[in-house]
Amino acid sequence: MRKVAIIGIGQTPVREHWDYPIRYLGVQALLAAMQDARVDTIGGLFVGNMLSGALSEQEHLGALIADYAGFSGIEAVKVEAACASGAAAMRMALMAVASGRMEVAAAIGVEKLTEYSGKFSTAALATAADADYEASIGLSFAAINALMMRRYMHEYKVNKEDFAIFPIIAHANAVHNPNAMFHHTINREDYARAKMIADPINLMDSSPIADGAAAVIIVPMDKIKKYAGKAVRVAACELATDTVGLDSREDALLLKGVQKSASKALKIAGIEAKQIQLMELHDAFSIMSVLSLENSGFCQPGRALFAANDGKYSIDGEMPVCTFGGLKGRGHPVGASGLYQIVEAVQQVRGDAPAPIQVEDVEWAMAQNIGGSGATVITTILNRINE
């Protein structure tokens, strides 16, 4: 199986980009990644996006962004897997290059959510849930995650306040990421008095919707010497699914998609969980951080909050998470988030992160992108290339 490497990364700041239509966000990230890779053409473009049809009245984003970037004619498609669309596009680009059908592929994730009323965005996002058994009875994603969080609190006898550590870490790291949406720290008092959204989920447990785009350039591993861009090896990028409806699972806290995706990725990379030095995890809600860590095998079920509060996941801890702010601090432009995570993990492996959030001597980094309440999961493992 032909291996691939990432030789270029690009991103727009995560903001409320009311001044840019979705096509320009995508173009900006793509051209930035191409400039970073120092390539002037690409063989194919895979665009991760969930809601361009609903919120920008624009489907057909593949051909559109290819054209506006100046590459009309190339292969280009849109890939959708709810909040996991970004990393799903990365997976398609990887297969395109690995299949020998092209030598240089770009994967971009792009989303524009904020120009619409919060109510409309929430309804559009609920199309990632089961329309017949969840969304139709009013279950938004905050509500679905509230059910999971409540169950977790019951099962493991933990308090709501114990979850504060995840948004605190996210905001602390986001301060140093110029592309992050938020540049202020928060503390336990801020968390305690945050507005309740869907009990027990409060505003600090919830990542903000946002606009943005991120991109990577992928080439075959055995061709990296041809390109000037700083290469990082993609040791694994594995996609697994689970039921879309939470009601269909045997246990609300058992994320089989996370388990399969993470264990397969680790196996293919040929490493153990403890070798991962940092993880860009999918903290759409703080309960998701907990379940992602536990189901990926980084700690025992019921232990993630204890480990987090002991400092394990802080920037100077044993395995930092959300080093650039995560979905909570950097922001969550839904179909783009998976590629932001990968771009950030590449920066860590290259040693290009801003000093306060650069993890030391990174050989192995993981990014995990989760769609819906765990129905699509892509775990990517990046590896430093030692000359």
Next chain:
Amino acid sequence: MRKVAIIGIGQTPVREHWDYPIRYLGVQALLAAMQDARVDTIGGLFVGNMLSGALSEQEHLGALIADYAGFSGIEAVKVEAACASGAAAMRMALMAVASGRMEVAAAIGVEKLTEYSGKFSTAALATAADADYEASIGLSFAAINALMMRRYMHEYKVNKEDFAIFPIIAHANAVHNPNAMFHHTINREDYARAKMIADPINLMDSSPIADGAAAVIIVPMDKIKKYAGKAVRVAACELATDTVGLDSREDALLLKGVQKSASKALKIAGIEAKQIQLMELHDAFSIMSVLSLENSGFCQPGRALFAANDGKYSIDGEMPVCTFGGLKGRGHPVGASGLYQIVEAVQQVRGDAPAPIQVEDVEWAMAQNIGGSGATVITTILNRINE
């Protein structure tokens, strides 16, 4: 480059399926294809669909259909490229198998359009056009194709009535396809008195929106002996793009995406256009049939109508088109149409078509799926395997 074969096909009848939600249409086609291939599991699922979010309030179709088919856990994503979504999913499945990431992949196309008012479907379909420069000024696809048809009539001094031959062929063939939406023939008088939709496009120039799903099972060419399903070699499946907006093209009758996709496919298959024995073409509007044939190199610009009226593309002609009815006669379930075309071409190559529409001794067949007014084009060439 690892080659692939199709070892199973499945489809639902094309109808107004008000009794089935979109997930069940997809599941039916997938399970039918698996039964035909005689495989009981798949490694990945690529779902071509354009409008599930807008019209069924359901994104995340990959994981959802995988689950409802009984394969929760496998890799699954949705692929969108407007009306070319179906064949785009086929292209992704091909790359997944060719990359060595999986051995058995399923590509399905599924769409459900008719349960909504025609006005709403037309608006949703217009998201395949350029939202800023076409849809926002009221250009629906009937209107965009009307501009192209009017230009063609002006350029080549042909009459509107000359176009009647394409819907006549489509309906004549659809009569023999049990899965087709329409089972009645039409004649020149029917065409002449058809209701005008967007001058010069009348109702008979326009394919009907419809509901349906079609699927194929793909395995590596070098493994076909392991499987019991009747194999057909995929000699090529090539995707090319063009500008989304018609206004950005140098010539409204020059479809660069068609030219690139068809010429690349022929080159990779190692054959010339004249070796193609039948073509499932994308007759969303009759002008598209004309432009598809001319830009693919089957005849000189301005000659397709003359050739058609001379009988070249009729079922007993030199190169029959739309042998199962095409988009006009079988129906156009948008994101599924590309896979219906491929499934029908497979039936022709296998010799499994109903007698009146079976083309004799088919060695080479082509299917061409077109998104928007030509912005995404996938040309697939199928080849008989001679034992």
